[in-house]
Amino acid sequence: MNGTARIIAVIPLAWGDEALLETTGAAQQISVDAGCGFDVVLLGGAAQPSEQQRAILAAAGRIQLVAHDMLESGDNLPALATAAARALTAPTEQQLLLVPPGADGEELAALLAAQLDCALLGRCTRAAWDGEAWLIERAVWGGRQTLSLRLTGQRGVASLRLGRAQRGTAEPATLDVLHIQESLPEPLEIEQTRSEQRLAPVQGARLVVSGGRGVNEQGFAQLEELAARLDAALGGSLPAVDAGMVPVARQVGISGHFVSAEVYLAVGISGTPQHLAGISNATCILAVNKDPAADIFKVANVGVVAEWEQLLPALLAQLPG
Amino acid sequence: MNILVLLAGVADNRYPLHEIRLDNGLISESGNSRRVLSPFDEGALELALKLRDQRQDCHVEVLVLGGSNQDNLLRSVAAFKPDRLRCLQLQPCRLWDAALSSEQITAVLSGESLRPDLLLIGREFGDLDEGGLPVMLAARLGLPLFSLTQYVQWQDGKLSLLRERGTCQQWHRPTGPLVASVTNDRRNKLRHPLMKNVMMAKKMSFGSLDAPADNAVSLHPEQLQPAREVQRGGNCRMLEGDVQTQAAALLSYLKRESQA
Numbered sequence: 001m002n003g004t005a006r007i008i009a010v011i012p013l014a015w016g017d018e019a020l021l022e023t024t025g026a027a028q029q030i031s032v033d034a035g036c037g038f039d040v041v042l043l044g045g046a047a048q049p050s051e052q053q054r055a056i057l058a059a060a061g062r063i064q065l066v067a068h069d070m071l072e073s074g075d076n077l078p079a080l081a082t083a084a085a086r087a088l089t090a091p092t093e094q095q096l097l098l099v100p101p102g103a104d105g106e107e108l109a110a111l112l113a114a115q116l117d118c119a120l121l122g123r124c125t126r127a128a129w130d131g132e133a134w135l136i137e138r139a140v141w142g143g144r145q146t147l148s149l150r151l152t153g154q155r156g157v158a159s160l161r162l163g164r165a166q167r168g169t170a171e172p173a174t175l176d177v178l179h180i181q182e183s184l185p186e187p188l189e190i191e192q193t194r195s196e197q198r199l200a201p202v203q204g205a206r207l208v209v210s211g212g213r214g215v216n217e218q219g220f221a222q223l224e225e226l227a228a229r230l231d232a233a234l235g236g237s238l239p240a241v242d243a244g245m246v247p248v249a250r251q252v253g254i255s256g257h258f259v260s261a262e263v264y265l266a267v268g269i270s271g272t273p274q275h276l277a278g279i280s281n282a283t284c285i286l287a288v289n290k291d292p293a294a295d296i297f298k299v300a301n302v303g304v305v306a307e308w309e310q311l312l313p314a315l316l317a318q319l320p321g
Numbered sequence: 322m323n324i325l326v327l328l329a330g331v332a333d334n335r336y337p338l339h340e341i342r343l344d345n346g347l348i349s350e351s352g353n354s355r356r357v358l359s360p361f362d363e364g365a366l367e368l369a370l371k372l373r374d375q376r377q378d379c380h381v382e383v384l385v386l387g388g389s390n391q392d393n394l395l396r397s398v399a400a401f402k403p404d405r406l407r408c409l410q411l412q413p414c415r416l417w418d419a420a421l422s423s424e425q426i427t428a429v430l431s432g433e434s435l436r437p438d439l440l441l442i443g444r445e446f447g448d449l450d451e452g453g454l455p456v457m458l459a460a461r462l463g464l465p466l467f468s469l470t471q472y473v474q475w476q477d478g479k480l481s482l483l484r485e486r487g488t489c490q491q492w493h494r495p496t497g498p499l500v501a502s503v504t505n506d507r508r509n510k511l512r513h514p515l516m517k518n519v520m521m522a523k524k525m526s527f528g529s530l531d532a533p534a535d536n537a538v539s540l541h542p543e544q545l546q547p548a549r550e551v552q553r554g555g556n557c558r559m560l561e562g563d564v565q566t567q568a569a570a571l572l573s574y575l576k577r578e579s580q581a
Contacts, residue, residue, distance in 0.1 A: 153539035244507030
């Protein structure tokens with residue numbers, strides 16, 4: 001047991017149970033390996049966390065709710081970072097601050113690091129305490145190399161995806177509430193309209209139909225039709241987004257969205273580590289590729305060696321609209 | 322309007338990675354690096370050029386990160402004829418440390434009195450940044466950030482920026498200086514330069530801006546190694562038969578889930 005390391009999970013309540021489960025899961029796992037405890041700072045409005053949410057936090061040493069009306073919606077990231085920074089006192093140990101994984105979490109991490117004037121550890125693949133300092137690993141050069149970094153400052157902010165927290169049976173710690181009285185940054189003025197997207201977003205979808213570099217515009221039209229008939233979400237790899245086949249909001253992978261669907265149909269996707277990093281290990285991957293040596297078949301559960309030009313029409317013909 | 326574009330470049334992923342190693346706390350790269358503009362860099366540059374195309378009072382200044390293959394990278398950008406182009410030398414260059422790098426860039430912009438109305442930067446700044454640098458740079462500059470910008474346009478004489486979130490489009494019309502991080506989109510694919518400009522760029526020389534930092538290090542690199550193979554082990558079951566048989570078997574998996 002080492003007394004100089006500490007983990008604090010910083011979680012906006014409005015981001016939902018998934019963010020709570022993922023961030024607490026990472027905190028739990030790292031704290032067990034490091035032999036230190038972890039605390040939780042929740043960011044929200046007047047409403048307190050539900051009993052179900054409190055159960056997720058059962059392993060936390062201390063739970064604090066930082067409350068302000070402007071934190072209620074969870075979409076004003078500068079306000080969330082400012083409020084969190086006000087709640088975090090000067091560290092006496094080397095602190096690892098964990099935020100929810102995903103694009104918004106990574107932006108929150110950077111804003112929080114700027115507020116606290118500390119290191120941004122970023123999107124990590126591993127974090128461990130070596131008895132003296134936090135060591136983290138990050139994927140660099142497009143996932144082709146791994147860089148190990150040692151935190152030499154007092155604090156660092158990171159996001160990790162290590163699986164969901166186990167719901168505890170122990171009585172959760174008492175909830176301390178800190179009401180922020182000061183004003184927080186105003187949100188950007190945004191005008192929001194519906195886009196032409198008729199399908200659900202990939203985040204949270206149970207079934208994702210996805211295409212890669214090997215699929216052209218006609219193929220993506222067929223994938224979209226297939227997704228519509230199956231009530232699935234449409235996704236794409238980075239090369240498909242670069243080629244303009246699918247909007248970036250539907251990109252799956254290390255620089256896109258993380259999906260934890262039950263089934264992921266990958267058509268014309270080679271299976272790079274960068275793309276696979278966006279798919280949960282628990283997801284069943286169905287792969288279609290004309291190249292029998294494609295890397296995707298090394299990780300898929302079910303594979304079909306076929307040209308999409310033949311297979312997609314056959315799928316649609318057997319699945320009437 | 323003054324537009325500043327910050328470009329970092331990435332290793333060309335069409336080729337095997339050049340030799341890279343850690344050397345005394347810094348990254349050392351071999352001379353055969355093929356650093357090119359990333360899709361995010363290209364998007365940032367194209368949006369700046371689009372805005373200039375539509376209004377003559379737009380001044381586009383570009384800073385390209387120094388380092389391996391910098392001359393080729395600078396020439397490739399010069400072919401698009403920005404109004405000013407210089408090389409940004411981070412000294413030291415520790416791009417894994419967004420806090421340090423953003424501080425260096427903020428200091429150099431301030432020292433040069435560069436106060437752009439719009440600062441465009443790719444959503445990731447090079448091969449070692451995961452998106453933290455643009456956010457921290459905006460925070461250090463004290464400017465609002467519109468992240469993951471896909472498109473910009475002039476609307477009634479005012480700047481209008483677009484991004485998509487889920488099934489929504491979000492438009493922002495800034496009332497003051499702004500940092501916009503740019504993501505790839507079919508609407509911001511970089512145009513091809515004119516051949517005469519490519520030839521002119523080959524003869525150009527470029528000035529540089531030095532961005533020093535003190536020696537305070539909060540993130541020390543310990544090890545750089547090839548990425549481990551993905552550990553998933555799907556034990557792939559290959560579906561045999563003709564395409565109709567394969568489609569039927571595949572559909573049974575998909576339908577089971579869609580009806581669950």
